[in-house]
Structure formats: C-alpha cells, structure tokens
Amino acid sequence: MCRWLAYSGSPIMLEVLLYKPAHSLIDQSLHARMGVETTNGDGFGIGWYPDHHGEPDHAVEPAVFRGVGPAWSDQNLRELARCVRSPLFFAHIRASTGTAVQQTNCHPFRFGRWLWMHNGSIRDFAAYKRDLALAVDGSLYPHIEGSTDSELMFYLALTFGLEDDVPGAVERMAGVVEATAARHGVADPLQMTVAVSEGERLWAFRYSSGRASRSLFFSTSVQALRALHPDNPVLQLASEDARIIVSEPLGDLPGAWNPVPESCYAVVQEGHDAIRTFRPKVG
C-alpha cells in the first residue's frame, strides 16, 4: 500500500506540501495512519510540470525524480523540494507488495507528457500478468521498464486511448483487468486510486471491484488550504482554483478535506472541477 499526493494550482515550492504540513506525505512514509501498511519505505517519486512564469508552455515533458530508499531520509529529495516550484506535481511513497524495490517500479510513471501514479493492487496479478501484458500495444510494450501492476495498468490505459479520453481509457483498462481476472477465477481483482495528468488537467480515480476502495481526499477549496497554513505566504498567494488530492489528509483541519466518493473520479481543470461516476467498460 502506498500513499500519494497531487497538486494543481498556482506554482508553489514542493516542500510547502511535502514537508511543511503536520502529517505531511514525508511523515507518512514513516508513519501513515490509514491503511494496512503504516510504513511506506520502499522508494518514492515526484513528477512535476515546469513553472513557466506565465510564458507559453512549449509542451515539455514533466520531470521525474525517483529514489529507491525511504523518502524520509533522502537528502536529494529534500534539496529538490526546497528549490523546485511547480503549478502541477505528483508525489508518491511506496510500500511494495512484493515486486522489486527499484527506480523503474517507483511512481509516478511517465509517457511523453503524461504522468500516472497508483495506490492499490491487482489481486493474484502473477496468475494473469502475461494475459494483461499481451493486451498492451506492441509499440508501447517495450517502454514498460518495471515489473509492477501499476505500470502495466498505465500502459493498458495508453493502449486504450488515454491521450484522447482519460476516463474512457481508464474505464476500459479496469474492464479488461476485471474480465481477465474473471477468466482466471479471481474475484474482486482491482483495488485502485489513480492520478493522471498531461500538465493541464488532473484526474483522480477511486475504484475497487469489491466497492471497498482505499481512501482518497480532495481539498475543499483554496480557503481551506489557506486556513491549513495561515502563516504560509506562498499559500496566501495561491490561486482560487488550487487543489490538493491525497491518500490521507494533511494537517489537522476539520472540514478541509472531502472524500472522493466510492467508484468516482475527480477532474481538476480550468473553470469547472467535477466529480463523476466511474464504471469499468468491457470490449
């Protein structure tokens, strides 16, 4: 079980969210409160879209920094968090469910402009991993670098058109996982919270085949965010549309966090954030 955080809003230093809050994501690497595993020490990663200071975005790839040690003791992560400013970033801390602790298994995963990160698992993955891998497009397959279910889910979603229709592709991915699992006699195979972005919009999915999905929260509004850190000048300058989505609430402010409902996804985008129903698709 992992923990993750996604931010979209006016550019902020990464450390503002990764290190400063009470019960920050980095704290959660050592002591998470929710979920089965309370230590998330099997690697970490951050992915961020550059801060262009108002200049037009020349469609650059996001940058990714990943490490195999625990986040809490990584000096390089601390340095970067102190000097990287971004309007949209992902952060992930990993608790391996068995696959190797290596950079290529650390989230977020990147493909072109796309970032993907995941908390959850595919039940009895080994039993039908090959079947799922065969469903990945031949031109995408060699880009798979690691051995996790999470990365394979990303490449399945890319195969099913993630770049054109994010929710549709994720729903087809989930449908294929469930259908393949069913053929192998595996019930309730999928457990996931997933974040996806291409640098403009941010999607966050909460779903599990058994309708008992892992926790996922979004910050209610920038007012709540500001209240969370009344003394933080950066946050006082945050744009009205700033949003944080997290596996576990940061800080201790009642009212600041809303759960993403079961079998739903949130989309954060200019002008009209929304929460919609998620339903796996077959075929």
Add this chain to the structure above:
Amino acid sequence: MCRWLAYSGSPIMLEVLLYKPAHSLIDQSLHARMGVETTNGDGFGIGWYPDHHGEPDHAVEPAVFRGVGPAWSDQNLRELARCVRSPLFFAHIRASTGTAVQQTNCHPFRFGRWLWMHNGSIRDFAAYKRDLALAVDGSLYPHIEGSTDSELMFYLALTFGLEDDVPGAVERMAGVVEATAARHGVADPLQMTVAVSEGERLWAFRYSSGRASRSLFFSTSVQALRALHPDNPVLQLASEDARIIVSEPLGDLPGAWNPVPESCYAVVQEGHDAIRTFRPKVG
C-alpha cells in the same frame, strides 16, 4: 534508536535467527515494539566470524555486509542469511538520529578481528565531537570512516585498550564521554547498549548515564532457545552454551528471555558466562 542481535554458539545459518522467529530482527526493522522509534529503516549490517568446521582458526577477520536501504526489502541480505553459517555473529538495524544514511555509518564496525555495534546515542554530540575525536589515538584516527557517535565510541575504546581489557576499555570510554560532556554542561550524556567480540568471547553492555538504559535481553539457556523453535533441526543440534543477546525478545515464549540488569555487562565465553557491574572510569 536501533535494534541489534548477537549470537554465540554452535554454527547456525543466519536466517534461523534473522528471519524465522516471530517478531524477528528483520520484522523489527519494519515494526519494533519497544523504544521511541518503531521503524528501523536507515540501513543495516551483519558481521560474522567464519565457520571453520572444527579446523583451527587462522585468526581471520570477521566478514561484514552492510546496506543503506531497509533490511526488510534487501534481497542480498536474504540471500546471505540463507547461505552463511556462523558460530558467532552480529546483526544490526539502524534508525538514524540525524547522521547520514551510508554504509560507513552502519553497524557493526570492524577493526582487525574486532566487531562493535551500538544502540543509543551521546546527547548533544555535536557540541563536543571534536573533543572526543582528539582523544582518539593518532594511528587509529584515520580508520574512522563514518560520522556516528557509535563508531567514535569504538575508536575511543580501542584507544583505551579494548584489545587487552574489554570491560576496562569500555568503562574508560564511558568515563571520558561523561567527563567531556560535563565540561560542556551536558547532563546524562550517554545511552548505550553495546556488543563487542573478537571471535571467541562476546560482551554485551547495558548502561546510561541517567540509569534509564535501553532494553537488552539474553536467552536463558539453549533449552529455551530450542523451545523457541521446536521444529528447527539446526537449533535442536545447538550446543549447550549457545546464547542470543537482543534489544527486543524474539518469538513469544514466556520465560525465554532475561533482561541484562541496569549498569551491567554480560560476557559469553567458553565455560563460564557471567554478568558483572559496569562503572565508567575516569582518568
């Protein structure tokens, strides 16, 4: 805060003690029960004296294997524990109190035939680290590779004659630490459980300036050890004098473990194990 284990007895595979018991040392790296920090994920180390199959010991150095990641996910440690057999070995899992996570800060430390490992700390170490370092013999000083108080304590003990009189040298080391701390106005500076060996005997010290030392236990007898693993053929063959000393009891057997008393040290040696009083010496 760290955790450690030392074994002396008939040769056994390391995994028998490191992985097999309930609440094994490797489990403690993820979930310790006692002490302030419950995660010990800032590196680990094992040190072992070779198994000579009854052949005379040609005074070889012990081997040391140390890693900077968490013990629980280290594949190489798992491999070694499965194939290394030893009559006397140390194992240590680290929770850094601030110094860098690097191999040269991982225990056990080695000097010639000697192994040393430590759980504890020197309070306000930075304030008088230079004073303590100056007390190390000039020929020993360049052998210091890391930056921990633990390694410096080892080199102070070596300076004070560890190779000739183990308890005496450790008592002088403790005396110098306390005297130096006092000159800097630091009260109750020393907190330690320490294991030392030269391959024949095993010493385990429990001491703190404030007489509130961290936990340390020794196995009562090989009968208790056998009872701990009734189905383990290796342990059924263990010699009568086998001993385990640990920061936290392994397994769940009432009566199997005795605390080392406050301000005492245990010595495990052929024929006559003993527990004696520990008293820091000045001058």
Add this chain to the structure above:
Amino acid sequence: MCRWLAYSGSPIMLEVLLYKPAHSLIDQSLHARMGVETTNGDGFGIGWYPDHHGEPDHAVEPAVFRGVGPAWSDQNLRELARCVRSPLFFAHIRASTGTAVQQTNCHPFRFGRWLWMHNGSIRDFAAYKRDLALAVDGSLYPHIEGSTDSELMFYLALTFGLEDDVPGAVERMAGVVEATAARHGVADPLQMTVAVSEGERLWAFRYSSGRASRSLFFSTSVQALRALHPDNPVLQLASEDARIIVSEPLGDLPGAWNPVPESCYAVVQEGHDAIRTFRPKVG
C-alpha cells in the same frame, strides 16, 4: 557489452579468481581490453552453488548477490569474495546497452537451481520485444523481473525445455529470436556468449547470427591454472577437472587459454568435457 567468468572444480574462495589474478574480472570492470566498451560499471553479480564439504547436495538453490554500482568499488562484494567458497560459481560485470541499471537487470539470473548469464545483445530488441515475450510460457512470464534481452532469452530457453535439454533449448531460443527478427526485417539479430548451470554441469555458448561472436575462452587444464598462480595453495589443491571460462583471459600466461570456437558450446561435466557445434533451431 559485459564480461563474465564461470568456474567449476574443487571448491575455492571467490576472491582467488575475482580479485587476485592480473587483469582480474574486477580489474576488467574498470579497464577491459577487448570489445567495444572498456568500462563495465553498470552493476555486477555473482551466483554460487554451496560448498558441501563432501556432504550430499540437498538440491538447494544457488545464492545470488547483485549490486547496481561498479564492481570495483563494492565493499560487500570484496567481503563476500573473501569468505565464500564454492565448487561452481558465476561472476558478471555489466555495461548496459540502454536498459536500466537495477538489480533485476544484473546477471546471473536464477530460476530454481538454474543460473544464466549473458554477454551480447539482441539487435533492435524493442521492435519485437513483445513478440518474444509472448513466446514465454504463461507460468514463467510473471517470474521475469527485469527488462533486459538477456533475462528474456533465459525465460525463452526455460520455455523450450532448458531443464531437460540445455543445448537443445538454447538452440530453440536462438532460432525463435532469429525467426522473430527476420519477420521484423532485422538481420543478424543475435550476439551472445552465455553460461548456464544447474549446479552439476556448466555449459558455455558462443554464437552470433553474423558469425562474429564476442570472445570466449576456457582454461586449458588445471596445470595451466596452477601455473597461473604458482604460489596459491588453494589452486595447488585444485582438482584435475577444474575449469574456468571467461570473456577475456585472466593473467598473462601464454598457452593457458583456448578460445571457444565460433558457433560452438562447451560443456564441463564429470569425466568428459566436450566442445560441440551450436546451430539455432526453428520450430
């Protein structure tokens, strides 16, 4: 381009071959003489079968130790080489041709009792990696942990019956690689020297589709080996059937090394070593 060494004979300490000879394998990690790449600093690995001191072999798995840094500076490798004694071991130093530097891409690869290591590559691998992966048996597929062509070649050979007929399975693997490459319009796809063992016998293959295979040598006889280290007591005690197979000769003894001929394989086994022709098989 990588370098490797395999040894079969009476049990010896690993350091005797890994560190002691002039131009040892560890030296080659920093300065190889032959081949395109002269630095092999992208990880390393050793795999060894236990030394049973004449006791019957209880069919244990070989042990594997792999690291992602350069072999030349790895302290743990140096420690192990000094204390591990084995009658049959593999050692490999890696120069990545693009895939990630991670333990799961380091050789030797292990499956049950089997070890496999490789020097070479599959040309334009990405273009038909998925096709080759699909040829791996579904029960074996989830055991693939890394992303290299080398590991995939191993799993193809396992799929084709490596455990029953080593040369036949490797020939079928080569045949499938060449046929798949041909379907993608890739000429001369395969370049390989491969070592395989199950703990009793040792096979070493030298082959390339274009008949310009990388170098591979075997030690002529134990006499040559002894001459290589006249002062080494371990080697003076080596059994008559001891053999070393290497990418590059160790030491500087004229006459000590013979090349494995182009498109051939050597098998080292009790009583009757042999060199035979290698011919990829299709179908």
Add this chain to the structure above:
Amino acid sequence: MCRWLAYSGSPIMLEVLLYKPAHSLIDQSLHARMGVETTNGDGFGIGWYPDHHGEPDHAVEPAVFRGVGPAWSDQNLRELARCVRSPLFFAHIRASTGTAVQQTNCHPFRFGRWLWMHNGSIRDFAAYKRDLALAVDGSLYPHIEGSTDSELMFYLALTFGLEDDVPGAVERMAGVVEATAARHGVADPLQMTVAVSEGERLWAFRYSSGRASRSLFFSTSVQALRALHPDNPVLQLASEDARIIVSEPLGDLPGAWNPVPESCYAVVQEGHDAIRTFRPKVG
C-alpha cells in the same frame, strides 16, 4: 583523480554544459582523456545557485544533488540537468583514491552559502589526518560529514576565514597542509585544483607543492563559448561575462580554452575577472 566544471554567467540549463558538448563532463565520467584515471565513476555531484529571474537574491543556500553511482547512468541527474537553470553552478565527477563511495564524500561540499569542490589529493593523508582535523575550529568540526581530504581542506579554509578572504584562507589552508606534512616527513604533499563560490564570485585555484599541478582551463570569452555551440540559442543569449572553468576542455574548438597558469588562481566576478599568483602561507 576527479573532473569538475564551474559556470558563471547568464542563467542556462545545466544540460547545456553537462550533456550537450562533445567530450562533455558526463562523457568524461566514462572516458576522460587527461590524467591518471580515465574513469570517474565513484559518484558525482552538482551544486547550483537559484535563478531568480532578476529578483533580488534573498541569500538562499545553493542546492546540492549528489549520487554514489556513475554520472553516466544516473537518470535523476539527467532529469535535473534538463530542468534546472542557474547563473552559477558546479559539477563534479569523482574517482576515489580510496575513501568510501558515499554521498558525504561527493563534491561539491556546502557550508551555508558556500560551495567547494576539489580535484587532487593530500599525499599520505592518513599519516596526519588527525593533526589536520585538530586544526579545524570546534564549532565547524561536527559539520564534517565525510572522510575525504577534500572536505577537510574546505573546513580548514573556513576555519582560516574563507568567508572574509577567499584567497587568503585557501593560502593558509595550503600552508598548514604543507607544514603538517613536513613535520611527518612527507614531501610535496598537496595537489589541487579547487573551485569556491558564495553565489556572486567564483574562484578557481591551481596549485601543487611540487609545481606539477593537474590541468585547469577557463573559457577565453563568451565569443569562444558561442562559437563552441553556434546552434545553441541559450548560449547565443549568454551574457558577455559568462565563464566556464574545467579540468578538461569541452568540445574541440582550438583557441577556446586557456590554461590557468601553475600556482595561480582565477577570480570571476562582475566587471573585472583576474588571474593572480597563489602562494601558501604559514602561521
């Protein structure tokens, strides 16, 4: 033997100098041309002062990113070099002369606003390491994190007033090293090229006790720099005062590089770069 690069001028992306030129610093990690060791694979580091887009500098610390693997295969370094822009940065690739490969031994070293990096060594350092360490101020001593001569030279220079008078403090450091070595009967002890900065000015020293110093070059003028990369738009925009100082010339442009003369130092600063004589000072 190590290699380093320092840049001062208008802000540029790090990759422009670290990866893009022929014979770039990253290339030199695998294949250097000059000096004894041609592989510099024992760790690396970069240190950079933030790009403030013309805003006033609030005296922030430079950021440091260091890794223990070879620079040539580090994915995180590649990512950072692609997205970090700086007006003044250091980069260093390490070839250890014996001390441990660990982050705390990687350059550049930082103290407050100061960065320091070194290529060279102190002869027979172990023989008088303690004497040199004793010369470090007690309040600075606990900040020493690693075990290299290079870091100790930095702390000696800080002890001798680096923050007030850079050349004077480095000259006193060199004087103390030479005097201490002389007391231990060691001739020609010091070999160094050193870069120092506080974020505004950049000093580069070339000195050795035996007057046979390792190579050090500075770019002649921004015209030469532009000529080095005629197609690079960033460099075409470089300010007139941009300077690069390197252990080995980048690119293949005759006339682009001048050696720093023996026993001299260069200072790059607003308005008046200069080259001056370096002379160790005693007392």
